[in-house]
Amino acid sequence: MSVSIRRSLPADAPAIAAIAEKTLGEPFDQDRIGGLLTSGRNYSLVALEARGILAFADNFITVSQTGAQRLELDLLAVEPKAQGMGIGRRLIAESLLLARELDVPLLRALVRSENLVMRRLCASSGFAISERSYDLYVASPGPGSNSPLDIKGTHLVPVETFAYSGIWIEGSLTRAGILQALSVAATRQMGRVGALVAESDRVPVQLLADNGFQGLGTYDWWTLKLKSG
Numbered sequence: 452m453s454v455s456i457r458r459s460l461p462a463d464a465p466a467i468a469a470i471a472e473k474t475l476g477e478p479f480d481q482d483r484i485g486g487l488l489t490s491g492r493n494y495s496l497v498a499l500e501a502r503g504i505l506a507f508a509d510n511f512i513t514v515s516q517t518g519a520q521r522l523e524l525d526l527l528a529v530e531p532k533a534q535g536m537g538i539g540r541r542l543i544a545e546s547l548l549l550a551r552e553l554d555v556p557l558l559r560a561l562v563r564s565e566n567l568v569m570r571r572l573c574a575s576s577g578f579a580i581s582e583r584s585y586d587l588y589v590a591s592p593g594p595g596s597n598s599p600l601d602i603k604g605t606h607l608v609p610v611e612t613f614a615y616s617g618i619w620i621e622g623s624l625t626r627a628g629i630l631q632a633l634s635v636a637a638t639r640q641m642g643r644v645g646a647l648v649a650e651s652d653r654v655p656v657q658l659l660a661d662n663g664f665q666g667l668g669t670y671d672w673w674t675l676k677l678k679s680g
């Protein structure tokens with residue numbers, strides 16, 4: 452089977468949504484994906500053969516608290532009948548090339564700790580795993596949250612993924628920061644706020660639970676630093 456890889460086009464949205472639904476087990480909105488591909492804000496790739504699209508990877512850039520850019524390998528999925536043929540590995544390699552072209556010094560992926568295939572793929576593609584695992588908490592912001600001004604130490608990262616518009620909370624997980632994230636997300640009509648908590652850190656877990664967050668499971672960051680020069 453001859454498989455090629457190219458940047459995704461808006462017309463690829465139905466095939467991407469179908470593969471995402473089949474492999475990730477949740478509904479995906481093809482209009483949302485088509486809109487993101489039309490806007491050009493995501494760096495998305497598809498792998499295809501003569502009969503159609505077999506796999507996709509979606510990447511986008513975020514900025515850290517210290518101003519460093521990261522290319523987020525947010526979603527990677529291969530049609531079940533085409534898995535185990537090296538397509539996932541090729542999409543990761545192409546994402547790395549994208550990071551180089553964009554001059555972004557870091558490619559990273561948040562991977563569910565129990566996803567052994569993806570862990571193995573990241574490890575053999577040169578990624579390093581975070582020293583500790585994190586529990587992922589998410590909330591769906593409702594209207595009318597109060598918005599304190601002080602969010603010192605808390606970094607809010609707006610994201611547009613194929614699955615949702617949302618905010619990732621980075622830096623200190625304070626009550627003020629969490630409320631600010633919920634408020635900003637509600638104002639911008641974003642569907643999800645996410646936060647990662649080190650497994651050993653119980654205080655933020657209570658803060659998140661008090662503000663309507665629910666645990667989605669345990670994850671690790673896999674990061675690949677690009678060599679400069």
Ligand SMILES: CC(C)(COP(=O)(O)OP(=O)(O)OC[C@H]1O[C@@H](n2cnc3c(N)ncnc32)[C@H](O)[C@@H]1OP(=O)(O)O)[C@@H](O)C(=O)NCCC(=O)NCCS
Pocket residue numbers: 474475525526527528529530533534535536537538539540541562566568569571572575
């Ligand atoms: C994870 C995923 C993207 C990997 O893509 P893939 O094209 O199947 O992977 P590759 O063929 O490039 O193989 C990568 C490695 O995983 C191994 N592998 C692939 N499928 C496997 C399976 N079902 N069971 C065990 N190992 C498997 C390969 O043997 C290879 O191992 P190696 O590095 O030791 O040679 C794909 O399985 C998938 O779409 N999974 C569901 C969605 C998902 O979990 N996405 C990641 C998080 S968003």
